[in-house]
Amino acid sequence: MYAIEVEKLRKEFKSYSSRSGLAGAFRDLFTRNYKIIRAVDDISFTVKQGEMVGYIGENGAGKSTTIKMLTGILTPTSGRVVVNGMNPHKERERFVQTIGVVFGQRSQLWWDIAVQESFRLLKKVYRVSDQDYNEHMDHVIETLDIGPLLDKPVRKLSLGQRMRCELAAALIHNPPLLFLDEPTIGLDVLVKLKIRQFLKEINEKYNTTILLTTHDMTDIEALCERVIMLDEGKIIYDGSLQHLKQNWGEGKQIHFQFRDLVSKEELASLVHVTWEQGEDRYNWIAHVRANDMAHVIGKVVSSYELKDIHIREVSTEEIIRNIYEEGIHYG
Amino acid sequence: MFYVSIFFQYMSQYVKTKLQYRTDLFVEFLSDLMFQGVNLIFILVVFGHTQLLNGWTRDEIIFIYGFFLIPFALFASFFNIWDFNERYIVRGEMDRVLTRPVHSLFQIVLERMELESLLGGITGLVVMGYAASRLHMTFHWYDAVLFVLFVLGGTFVYAGIFISLASISFWSDARSSIMPMMYNIGNYGRYPVDIYNRIIRYILTWILPFAFVGVYPAAYFLRKTEWYTYSFLTPVMGMVCFTLSVLLWNAGIKRYRGAGN
Numbered sequence: 001m002y003a004i005e006v007e008k009l010r011k012e013f014k015s016y017s018s019r020s021g022l023a024g025a026f027r028d029l030f031t032r033n034y035k036i037i038r039a040v041d042d043i044s045f046t047v048k049q050g051e052m053v054g055y056i057g058e059n060g061a062g063k064s065t066t067i068k069m070l071t072g073i074l075t076p077t078s079g080r081v082v083v084n085g086m087n088p089h090k091e092r093e094r095f096v097q098t099i100g101v102v103f104g105q106r107s108q109l110w111w112d113i114a115v116q117e118s119f120r121l122l123k124k125v126y127r128v129s130d131q132d133y134n135e136h137m138d139h140v141i142e143t144l145d146i147g148p149l150l151d152k153p154v155r156k157l158s159l160g161q162r163m164r165c166e167l168a169a170a171l172i173h174n175p176p177l178l179f180l181d182e183p184t185i186g187l188d189v190l191v192k193l194k195i196r197q198f199l200k201e202i203n204e205k206y207n208t209t210i211l212l213t214t215h216d217m218t219d220i221e222a223l224c225e226r227v228i229m230l231d232e233g234k235i236i237y238d239g240s241l242q243h244l245k246q247n248w249g250e251g252k253q254i255h256f257q258f259r260d261l262v263s264k265e266e267l268a269s270l271v272h273v274t275w276e277q278g279e280d281r282y283n284w285i286a287h288v289r290a291n292d293m294a295h296v297i298g299k300v301v302s303s304y305e306l307k308d309i310h311i312r313e314v315s316t317e318e319i320i321r322n323i324y325e326e327g328i329h330y331g
Numbered sequence: 332m333f334y335v336s337i338f339f340q341y342m343s344q345y346v347k348t349k350l351q352y353r354t355d356l357f358v359e360f361l362s363d364l365m366f367q368g369v370n371l372i373f374i375l376v377v378f379g380h381t382q383l384l385n386g387w388t389r390d391e392i393i394f395i396y397g398f399f400l401i402p403f404a405l406f407a408s409f410f411n412i413w414d415f416n417e418r419y420i421v422r423g424e425m426d427r428v429l430t431r432p433v434h435s436l437f438q439i440v441l442e443r444m445e446l447e448s449l450l451g452g453i454t455g456l457v458v459m460g461y462a463a464s465r466l467h468m469t470f471h472w473y474d475a476v477l478f479v480l481f482v483l484g485g486t487f488v489y490a491g492i493f494i495s496l497a498s499i500s501f502w503s504d505a506r507s508s509i510m511p512m513m514y515n516i517g518n519y520g521r522y523p524v525d526i527y528n529r530i531i532r533y534i535l536t537w538i539l540p541f542a543f544v545g546v547y548p549a550a551y552f553l554r555k556t557e558w559y560t561y562s563f564l565t566p567v568m569g570m571v572c573f574t575l576s577v578l579l580w581n582a583g584i585k586r587y588r589g590a591g592n
Contacts, residue, residue, distance in 0.1 A: 125337060126432060
């Protein structure tokens with residue numbers, strides 16, 4: 001039994017373009033130019049119960065549109081969506097009872113009332129019994145460390161405090177499936193860590209399925225074993241993060257700072273690897289495979305005088321950027 | 332039953348929020364009261380000179396106005412969603428609404444309620460009382476039942492029209508600029524419709540049935556037998572308008588495009 005099943009899912013939007021000038025505005029009154037934009041283009045995937053999946057892509061790749069179809073907010077143009085065994089937009093009210101949603105850029109809580117009042121209202125909306133609520137939420141409140149915030153109105157909370165409350169609010173009915181749309185946007189490292197820790201915990205404790213979109217690759221690295229990568233509405237990669245890194249991110253960068261000026265040719269004739277210039281001609285970066293590292297360093301050190309040297313791993317961020325810039329090619 | 336309990340939950344939260352801003356509450360209360368007062372003076376000035384308007388006396392028109400205020404107050408408290416497009420569609424708040432297990436329109440009604448508008452209903456009762464005493468009107472016990480039915484009918488007529496207008500936002504991204512115009516047209520319903528020409532009367536009865544909010548139901552209490560058919564149609568019109576608007580809304584939800592983020 002899958003938590004999410006998506007088959008050939010497509011969403012098209014009509015996008016109106018306005019003509020320029022006053023005359024154009026008048027013409028727009030009668031006939032409008034529009035083109036059909038395919039935000040999500042026939043994607044298919046499945047997610048098992050208990051999986052944590054990172055859903056990544058550039059802005060406008062179709063991430064939010066997919067999430068909105070999966071949560072029943074938008075009606076798909078075509079294709080099949082089954083989430084928690086239901087059709088999200090057809091049985092919306094029954095369906096949303098089984099999911100939790102956090103939109104990082106939008107608040108679920110009531111602005112003017114105390115956090116606990118918001119919780120109480122949501123508890124009613126989701127028809128959670130007092131016993132379930134206490135049992136479950138005491139733990140959530142404790143782990144997210146939001147006890148002291150409960151009697152403050154949401155508008156007086158900092159972003160980090162608010163996000164933790166949002167997360168708690170999304171879990172009031174203890175849903176088996178959680179959608180997080182950029183939950184860590186704009187948060188500091190400590191809060192991010194706390195949130196990740198918490199997500200891991202509920203995943204282990206309740207076998208909660210989590211689908212996460214984010215621009216922060218460290219979130220994905222910390223949480224998700226599997227990533228689905230989207231580009232222009234199509235899935236361009238679906239598999240383990242490990243695999244992605246091995247195929248596109250293998251290798252290290254060695255940053256040399258020389259005492260004297262050096263040219264690329266000299267370096268290239270010394271060791272046959274890819275050299276890239278740093279800030280100036282004193283700084284050079286070698287792209288090498290992990291196995292060759294010692295060899296390259298040895299050669300350079302024995303031939304030149306160095307001021308500084310450091311080694312960097314290729315970050316997931318860079319891997320993703322490379323894939324978007326160069327397209328995907330298996331190797 | 333669930334919806335009733337949710338309704339009271341939201342209402343108690345609403346009151347709590349309002350009480351947090353005490354000065355605001357006071358100013359609002361005062362301005363509402365003044366607004367009602369100005370309206371009343373306007374009516375008295377206009378009808379101070381003409382004692383008869385197409386067969387309606389000054390006091391009868393004041394009575395209609397008083398009656399009109401009651402369904403209007405109920406509408407303004409619960410269905411005043413004129414800013415639906417800006418607030419929910421453009422800003423994307425509809426996303427949040429759609430992720431909760433309660434009917435979306437009901438949630439919006441709950442979130443947008445403005446209980447202080449109920450004050451207008453009290454003004455309405457006072458105005459009606461004043462007119463009734465000057466007209467030496469008599470009432471039967473079942474008039475109370477009919478009164479409630481007619482008030483609800485009128486409220487739902489108003490609600491239906493405004494919900495339908497809000498639903499249009501799902502199809503086009505037109506601004507809510509027609510809303511103020513609708514409030515104006517709505518005001519025509521509180522004068523006797525037979526002072527207008529035939530086309531306007533037809534529109535106010537069958538297209539934008541605002542006449543069912545004021546003059547038609549009030550005509551019953553004024554014992555204008557020639558209008559009784561329309562009076563008793565009021566609850567039916569309310570049901571029809573409201574049902575149609577909810578159907579339109581439900582169809583619109585499927586077209587919701589969300590706001591980009």
